[in-house]
């Protein structure tokens with residue numbers, strides 16, 4: 001069973017000629033089949049955690065370990081992590097002019113699966129996955145994320161999640177910027193992948209709204225660069241009612 | 255690369271749209287001497303002149319100051335033409351030379367003053383070629399001055415591919431003369447070895463209702479400086495000027511275009527794209543479009559995009575549009591220089607795509623649209639292969 005283990009992770013960024021510590025000792029274990037929600041206020045470091053796991057070059061790991069099934073993730077390049085089974089649905093997906101969605105999807109599927117998918121079945125697979133996400137087939141011929149609306153970008157991220165079938169999926173604010181219909185479509189996509197039981201999901205969100213569609217097994221409160229409380233789904237209800245105030249104050253004084 | 259959001263250090267993008275009240279062209283006044291066929295009419299440039307300020311004169315191997323002597327050997331020109339095409343080698347006094355345009359700088363005038371023989375390729379009127387005319391210019395280390403004429407009679411259609419390879423110090427001009435209704439596509443490929451120096455002026459004179467398409471592809475050379483220029487002989491003419499360059503460490507590649515809308519109801523479309531990589535890679539793009547007072551009904555657009563793949567490269571991109579009449583269909587310009595975007599690279603790699611493939615995807619994507627405009631399949635394939643080769647070399 002695939003397991004992602006994060007131990008005492010410390011991460012810094014360079015900003016304005018100063019080194020700033022953003023993650024201050026994150027501990028978390030995500031197993032295949034589990035869904036963990038990470039909730040926290042703006043600026044608490046949720047995206048930093050997501051990017052650091054994916055290997056974004058802007059973030060420097062200054063301490064701790066991350067392993068996937070015992071393999072040292074921090075030693076791997078960005079593409080190696082993806083091929084090892086890590087997937088990051090980004091909060092702000094990047095435009096890639098001149099590269100069509102269909103070319104991009106096929107290139108990444110080829111890389112992740114280790115061989116080019118058979119053309120016939122591949123075309124069908126993509127078409128069906130796009131239909132399930134209510135994506136117009138014309139998207140396949142558009143350039144990656146270029147001119148996509150916020151909702152379209154998020155659908156495109158989940159499309160990739162469905163096609164690449166990772167072991168661990170990190171979804172960074174996949175719910176932000178979505179209207180209720182789009183939120184439902186995107187959540188259903190995530191649930192289809194979860195129902196296979198083969199993915200461990202790290203669902204990063206600011207709001208509890210998405211948790212009505214995607215039921216987490218665990219909820220973690222993230223504040224000032226670390227997990228400050230963990231519990232079951234009921235913790236989300238508490239956050240819904242009380243907000244993050246209790247944690248941000250505590251985090252600031254700690 | 256998104257639209258010019260990030261202008262890297264070491265790049266300039268200036269642009270101007272000047273609306274002149276009278277025919278006092280700034281394009282003309284920017285030059286240090288009026289056009290002339292005689293090299294003596296141009297002072298030796300010192301490098302601060304507007305038309306020379308980007309060019310490393312010391313690397314021109316004497317082409318600009320009269321010290322580069324033709325070696326007589328060492329640059330070979332071979333013309334391969336389908337049946338029906340006339341290929342002639344003529345002397346300096348042939349009346350068909352120099353009709354498409356007059357040298358605008360000292361090196362072009364030097365070439366015109368110094369060549370001994372010219373090559374004239376003629377496609378008779380109404381002849382429609384199905385195979386390209388191929389002109390191979392191959393340098394074997396020599397210094398040469400040359401002149402090439404390509405003339406299409408009325409309603410003739412042809413594709414000409416001029417290939418520059420090997421090592422040479424070459425100053426050579428090309429005239430394209432298009433009869434009424436003629437259609438000419440010219441692909442000039444500068445695939446020189448690392449040390450080559452190539453300076454030239456390409457003049458097109460576009461006949462009434464004729465279409466001229468120029469594709470300038472520059473990969474090689476130490477210094478390449480070309481002046482593609484278009485004027486119209488009658489209304490209804492169309493010119494498409496496409497360019498693609500891949501500037502590597504230490505290379506200087508300069509493209510200075512002029513489209514002179516001197517008659518009414520003509521069109522022009524200019525699109526040049528370049529990728530740069532490595533220390534002291536320097537690309538210069540000057541796009542002058544002049545709409546003269548009498549050129550009513552003009553429709554023109556020019557665009558230059560640069561993709562800077564590594565630190566240490568420099569781009570100077572200057573679009574310049576001068577409009578002397580308001581009675582036009584359209585006129586526009588755009589210039590953007592962007593760094594290879596690390597966020598794009600991260601996004602692609604985060605989907606499992608190895609770095610080299612990711613870079614290749616982005617660069618190929620950058621050029622793709624332009625390559626598709628060429629419309630000559632074997633050239634398109636060759637260009638894509640060449641771009642891949644350049645990328646391969648960069649990542650290795």
Ligand SMILES: Nc1ncnc2c1ncn2[C@@H]1O[C@H](COP(=O)(O)OP(=O)(O)OP(=O)(O)O)[C@@H](O)[C@H]1O
Pocket residue numbers: 013014015022040041042043044045046047048049058091173206
């Ligand atoms: N690349 C960076 N350069 C400079 N500062 C950064 C960078 N990335 C993150 N930070 C800073 O680190 C802190 C945490 O940012 P992060 O984006 O991880 O927060 P977040 O919890 O995802 O917030 P949000 O809910 O707004 O998405 C913020 O103060 C942010 O400004």
Ligand SMILES: [Mg+2]
Pocket residue numbers: 046047048091172173
């Ligand atoms: Mg965030």
